[in-house]
Structure formats: C-alpha cells, structure tokens
Amino acid sequence: MSSIRMMAESLKNIPWQDKPENITGAPVWRYSENPIIGRNPVKNVARIFNSAVIPYEGRFIGVFRGEQVNGIPYIYLGHSDDGIHWIFDEEKIPFVNEKGEAFMPRYAYDPRLVKVEDTYYIIWCQDFYGAAIGMAETKDFKKFVRLENPFIPYNRNAVLFPRKINGNFVLLSRPSDSGHTPFGDIFLSESPDMVYWGKHRHVMGKGNEWWESVKIGGGAAPIETSEGWLLFYHGVSGTCNGFVYSIGGAVLDLENPSIVKYRCENFLLTPEEWYEERGFVPNVCFPCATLHDPDTGRIALYYGCADSYVGLAFCELTEIMDYIKENSVLTESDREIGIR
Ligand code: BMA
Numbered sequence: 001m002s003s004i005r006m007m008a009e010s011l012k013n014i015p016w017q018d019k020p021e022n023i024t025g026a027p028v029w030r031y032s033e034n035p036i037i038g039r040n041p042v043k044n045v046a047r048i049f050n051s052a053v054i055p056y057e058g059r060f061i062g063v064f065r066g067e068q069v070n071g072i073p074y075i076y077l078g079h080s081d082d083g084i085h086w087i088f089d090e091e092k093i094p095f096v097n098e099k100g101e102a103f104m105p106r107y108a109y110d111p112r113l114v115k116v117e118d119t120y121y122i123i124w125c126q127d128f129y130g131a132a133i134g135m136a137e138t139k140d141f142k143k144f145v146r147l148e149n150p151f152i153p154y155n156r157n158a159v160l161f162p163r164k165i166n167g168n169f170v171l172l173s174r175p176s177d178s179g180h181t182p183f184g185d186i187f188l189s190e191s192p193d194m195v196y197w198g199k200h201r202h203v204m205g206k207g208n209e210w211w212e213s214v215k216i217g218g219g220a221a222p223i224e225t226s227e228g229w230l231l232f233y234h235g236v237s238g239t240c241n242g243f244v245y246s247i248g249g250a251v252l253d254l255e256n257p258s259i260v261k262y263r264c265e266n267f268l269l270t271p272e273e274w275y276e277e278r279g280f281v282p283n284v285c286f287p288c289a290t291l292h293d294p295d296t297g298r299i300a301l302y303y304g305c306a307d308s309y310v311g312l313a314f315c316e317l318t319e320i321m322d323y324i325k326e327n328s329v330l331t332e333s334d335r336e337i338g339i340r
Pocket of ligand 1 (some may be wrong): 050086109110181245281284286304307
C-alpha cells in the first residue's frame with residue numbers, strides 16, 4: 001500500500017460504513033441502506049437523482065436534480081445533518097441575474113456543486129438553444145446569481161476543479177449534441193474570472209473498454225491528492241437494450257490536468273443493485289459528487305441511480321488510488337497534453 005495524501009479540509013462527520021468482507025473487484029462498496037433518496041421525495045417532485053452535496057457550516061448542503069411531476073427537471077436545495085437523510089426545499093432554487101432580477105433557466109439538470117476560495121459554484125445542464133452549461137454562484141445559499149451562458153451549445157457534464165490551477169479556474173466539460181448523445185470525450189477549459197473561457201484542451205477520449213466505449217463525462221469534482229487529481233467519471237456502453245452507465249476512475253496531472261497519469265481499465269461501479277438496474281432509465285450509475293476526509297482517507301461518493309434515486313458508495317483513498325494505478329491502461333490521447 002502506498003501512502004497518498006489528500007489536499008482538502010478535514011471532514012470529521014463524513015458519512016461512512018466500513019468495507020464489507022465480500023468485496024471483489026474494485027475497492028468501492030455501496031451504503032447498505034441505499035438508495036438514500038427514494039421516489040416522490042418532495043411536493044411536486046417525482047424523482048431526485050444525479051445530485052451534488054458539500055459540507056457547509058458543520059452540516060451538509062446539496063443541489064438536487066428534481067424531476068417535477070410535469071416531467072421538467074429543476075434544481076432544488078437540500079439540507080442534511082449527516083449527509084444521508086435530506087430535507088428539501090419545496091421551491092426551486094431562485095436564480096437571479098447580476099441586477100438581482102429573476103433569471104430562471106427553462107430547465108436544469110445534473111447539477112454539480114464546488115467551492116473555490118470563498119464562493120460556491122453550481123453548474124448544470126440547461127437549455128440555451130439546445131443543451132448547454134449553466135452556472136451560478138452563491139456565498140450564502142440564499143442569493144444565487146446566474147452567470148450568463150459561459151459556453152456555446154452543445155455541452156454537458158461541466159465539473160469545476162476545487163482550486164485555481166496556475167491562476168485560472170479550470171473546468172471539465174463534455175461537448176455533445178442536444179439529444180441522447182452517442183459520442184463524447186472530456187475536455188478542459190480555463191478562465192481567469194469564470195466569465196471568459198479558453199485554452200480548451202482534450203483530456204480523455206471514450207475508452208477502448210466495453211463499459212466506456214460510447215462516451216464518457218466528468219462526474220464528481222476532482223479530489224486533489226499528492227499523486228494528482230482523482231477523478232470519478234461516468235463511462236457509457238451501448239447494448240441492444242440501450243445505454244449502460246458505469247463509474248470509472250482516473251488520475252490527472254496536478255499542474256497540467258489535461259494529461260491523464262492513470263486510468264483504470266475496469267469500471268469501479270456498474271449497475272448491479274435493483275435501484276441501479278430498475279427505474280425510469282434502467283442501468284445507470286451516474287457520479288456527481290464526493291465528500292472526502294484527508295485525515296482518514298475516506299471518500300463518500302454520491303451517484304444517481306437509474307434516473308430515479310440517489311445512492312451512496314464508499315472507498316478509501318490509498319486503496320482506490322492503488323487499484324486505479326495497478327489497473328491503469330493509457331491511450332496516446334490520454335498521455336497527450338491535448339492540443340492539436
Ligand atoms: C444522460 C443525462 C443524465 C442521465 C443519463 C441516463 O444523457 O441526461 O442526466 O442520467 O443520460 O439517462
């Protein structure tokens with residue numbers, strides 16, 4: 001076992017269960033009481049899934065994809081004492097523009113939530129003449145200021161790094177089409193101010209392995225470690241019955257994160273439990289956030305299940321990094337800095 005350090009604030013109250021004896025394959029195990037969020041969780045919302053959480057003032061706060069009973073997805077705020085039991089606001093997050101006027105997206109889904117310095121950023125997918133990236137910032141989870149469309153369509157799965165790199169904000173995204181995109185690589189973009197984005201680089205292409213052979217997309221905000229940025233992402237394969245979404249793991253270079261240092265050829269988690277295999281869209285494990293604690297190396301991974309539920313899984317930093325390294329297979333485009 002190596003001893004790898006995680007650069008993050010301590011999180012003593014991270015949700016946790018010890019690893020069961022019977023784990024084979026990747027060292028990632030599900031919370032025994034999954035799913036942690038079931039159907040009809042709040043008034044007028046049929047399903048909550050693909051959602052992100054963060055520690056806040058000694059408790060937890062999250063942004064949740066709520067599929068309304070009219071079928072339109074929106075983002076709702078949730079609060080929790082333990083990261084497992086959640087209470088949701090009945091109203092959608094009330095986004096405003098910089099003048100303080102209401103500025104609601106037509107729809108919003110797959111939110112991520114990342115703190116950089118003293119600001120929390122919410123990033124999601126919305127309609128901007130097609131599927132595109134939406135963004136807002138908040139400092140207090142009371143006022144949510146939307147930033148005007150940062151990218152042209154079509155794009156999804158935007159994931160912000162939790163600190164600036166070489167003075168710039170850094171964001172992963174997955175250029176796409178406006179439908180059930182049958183392709184997709186992860187790219188990276190930089191910005192000095194979260195308004196203007198450029199220096200786009202290719203990070204990772206869809207994999208050679210079956211489970212990620214159609215497309216991939218960023219998942220949880222990368223975790224900074226002494227060996228590089230640990231990224232949980234989703235990989236999609238095509239079957240005669242539709243797409244299957246699994247969770248993969250990679251490690252990106254700390255200062256040049258468009259370079260992939262390690263990429264696990266095996267999935268870390270794939271649909272196996274009833275709440276992953278059965279639901280509105282079967283066979284989906286869709287990672288969106290982690291909670292993590294540098295003192296213990298514990299990582300709690302939040303993932304959407306079958307477009308119907310939220311699941312929680314656990315792993316330990318050194319163990320998961322060792323597994324990714326031992327099973328790493330890199331392609332030429334992984335090793336490149338991603339400029340052509
Ligand atoms: C993707 C996104 C996700 C969803 C997945 C499976 O394209 O829309 O929100 O979980 O499909 O349906």
